[in-house]
Amino acid sequence: xxxxxxxxxxxxxxxxxxxxxxxxxxxxxxxxxxxxxxxxxxxxxxxxxxxxxxxxxxxxxxxxxxxxxxxxxxxxxxxxxxxxxxxxxxxxxxxxxxxxxxxxxxxxxxxxxxxxxxxxxxxxxxxxxxxxxxxxxxx
Amino acid sequence: xxxxxxxxxxxxxxxxxxxxxxxxxxxxxxxxxxxxxxxxxxxxxxxxxxxxxxxxxxxxxxxxxxxxxxxxxxxxxxxxxxxxxxxxxxxxxxxxxxxxxxxxxxxxxxxxxxxxxxxxxxxxxxxxxxxxxxxxxxxxxxxxxxx
Numbered sequence: 001x002x003x004x005x006x007x008x009x010x011x012x013x014x015x016x017x018x019x020x021x022x023x024x025x026x027x028x029x030x031x032x033x034x035x036x037x038x039x040x041x042x043x044x045x046x047x048x049x050x051x052x053x054x055x056x057x058x059x060x061x062x063x064x065x066x067x068x069x070x071x072x073x074x075x076x077x078x079x080x081x082x083x084x085x086x087x088x089x090x091x092x093x094x095x096x097x098x099x100x101x102x103x104x105x106x107x108x109x110x111x112x113x114x115x116x117x118x119x120x121x122x123x124x125x126x127x128x129x130x131x132x133x134x135x136x137x138x139x
Numbered sequence: 140x141x142x143x144x145x146x147x148x149x150x151x152x153x154x155x156x157x158x159x160x161x162x163x164x165x166x167x168x169x170x171x172x173x174x175x176x177x178x179x180x181x182x183x184x185x186x187x188x189x190x191x192x193x194x195x196x197x198x199x200x201x202x203x204x205x206x207x208x209x210x211x212x213x214x215x216x217x218x219x220x221x222x223x224x225x226x227x228x229x230x231x232x233x234x235x236x237x238x239x240x241x242x243x244x245x246x247x248x249x250x251x252x253x254x255x256x257x258x259x260x261x262x263x264x265x266x267x268x269x270x271x272x273x274x275x276x277x278x279x280x281x282x283x284x285x286x
Contacts, residue, residue: 047266080226081219087226107247107264124247124264126186
């Protein structure tokens with residue numbers, strides 16, 4: 001994970017630390033730790049696709065994500081909002097199994113409950129090339 | 140513009156009012172008023188498209204936008220951040236000029252404003268397949284029509 005490109009952060013130090021740890025676990029492919037940060041009834045949506053409901057559905061999605069990409073690295077550009085509800089602007093560096101690195105700018109919105117668990121995450125990404133890799137993996 | 144779907148709002152009432160006024164100018168297809176919200180050196184970017192530098196470039200972008208869509212309506216869902224730097228999550232209801240068939244796309248727009256309130260940077264993230272089709276169709280039509 002790259003945080004040296006972070007320009008705006010409106011989170012507290014604690015919120016920023018939580019977020020970078022979370023992304024670090026996603027990048028580190030530590031599925032158990034990633035899922036531990038997610039509420040059982042969490043809803044995740046990517047662009048205008050159907051939302052995935054529940055931690056179990058997210059666990060399956062995460063599995064596909066790790067199969068599709070040999071390496072994922074998040075570069076945090078800007079974070080707007082508060083620790084409980086915020087939007088992050090990122091560059092996402094993906095390495096599909098063909099080895100060709102893809103970088104996509106993305107915006108992600110997170111909502112966390114009183115215990116800090118993610119209850120909603122919406123991802124907006126111009127994901128043409130990413131979805132091609134996903135589709136190939138799902139086949 | 141639809142504001143009654145607004146759930147989380149972290150900006151001030153003045154900030155929401157500013158956003159509503161800006162979106163209304165876009166929906167009214169009022170190019171001159173909409174462009175007045177931008178700084179001369181504003182930079183705008185949509186997804187991973189090349190950034191557009193300057194107000195003149197934004198004007199061109201908006202002009203093509205108005206040509207591509209006969210009707211645009213914004214439904215604001217959530218606004219995260221502070222008045223000078225915030226992210227707005229919205230549903231964009233588009234009616235392409237060519238098909239007339241309404242498309243609804245979720246999107247997130249990030250606005251950065253200077254001390255005078257002018258937009259210095261605007262980045263839009265949108266699942267834009269349907270939208271780009273409308274843009275492409277409008278371009279084809281423009282090229283086919285004799286000038």
